[in-house]
Amino acid sequence: MSRFILLCSLFLIVGCKENQTKKIPESPRRITTIDSVKITEVIERKFKTFEGLADTTFVRLADFSDGFVYDMRYATENNFLKAQVYECAECYTRVKTAKALIRANNEFKKKGVRIKFFDCYRPNSVQYKMWKIVPNPQYVANPVKGSIHNKGGAVDITLVSLEGDELEMGTDFDFFGKRAYHDNFDLPQEILDNRKLLKETMEKYGFWSIRTEWWHYNLSAASNDKIADFKWDCITNN
Ligand SMILES: [Zn+2]
Known part of the structure; x- marks a missing residue:
């Protein structure tokens, strides 16, 4: 039992x-x-969409893509002013500029490179700060007239490998001299090829360059936008 x-x-x-x-x-x-x-x-x-946003709205690029690299020099003293003029490092542009940059970067990525930013939208009040340090139109746009950076339509960029290593462009960002000119062809072929890749791709997506700065690109569609003084929030973190 x-x-x-x-x-x-x-x-x-x-x-x-x-x-x-x-x-x-x-x-x-x-x-x-x-x-x-x-x-x-x-x-x-992680990613916002452009849906419902006007082309002229200011957006933080990192909210829409993680494909870019950032080295915002004016949020440090590592720039030609030797002064920090941004409270914190952020890359903002108008929506239309952001869209064009994402499209250009998608093409760059297919070729094994991507965009690294040195500067993006720059509030007009920061332009005044810069003018106070270097009041010379050869180096800083007069804040009264403003720069396309103040319109959210200009960016200072270079190309980096997918791992983040900078491609050789011949000079550092904000080097003022002949070596930084687009029409200076007295440079090693590798540098000329890198600059050509940057310039041709950016032009394909609606940007134009200025002769004396290989890193600076303006969105054609932003030329008629107004100078802005929108200031970004420094609390935002990735
Ligand atoms: Zn620039």
Whole structure:
């Protein structure tokens, strides 16, 4: 009798374990569902869309793409002014400029490179700050007239490898001299090829360059926009 009870107990224990085993496959499925929801949320939170935004709205480029590299020099003292004129490093442009930059960068990426920014939209009040330090129109646009940077239509850029290594362009950003000129062909072929790739691709997506700065590009469609003094929020972090 006692053996019978023991056998019954064993059967119950095994039976319970079997019941537990049967439940196991359901849990991972639930976790997977939760994970995929989480992943979707992260993606949705990470990138905004341009839907419903006017072409002239100011946007933070990093909210729309993670394909760019940033080295915002005016948020440091590592620039020709030797002064930090931005409170924090951010790259804002008008929507139409951001769209053109993303399109250009997609083409660059197919060729194994991508855009690295040195400067983007620059509030007009910062232009005044720069003018106060260097009041010379040869180096700084007069803030009264403003620059296309103040319109959210100009960017200072170079190309980097997908890993982030800068391509050789012959000079650093904001080097003022003949070596930075587009029409200076007295440079190693590699530099000329890199500049050509940058210039031709940017032109294809609606940008034009100025003769004396290989890094500066203006969006043609931004020429008639107004000088702005919108200031970005320094609390934003990636
Ligand atoms: Zn510039």
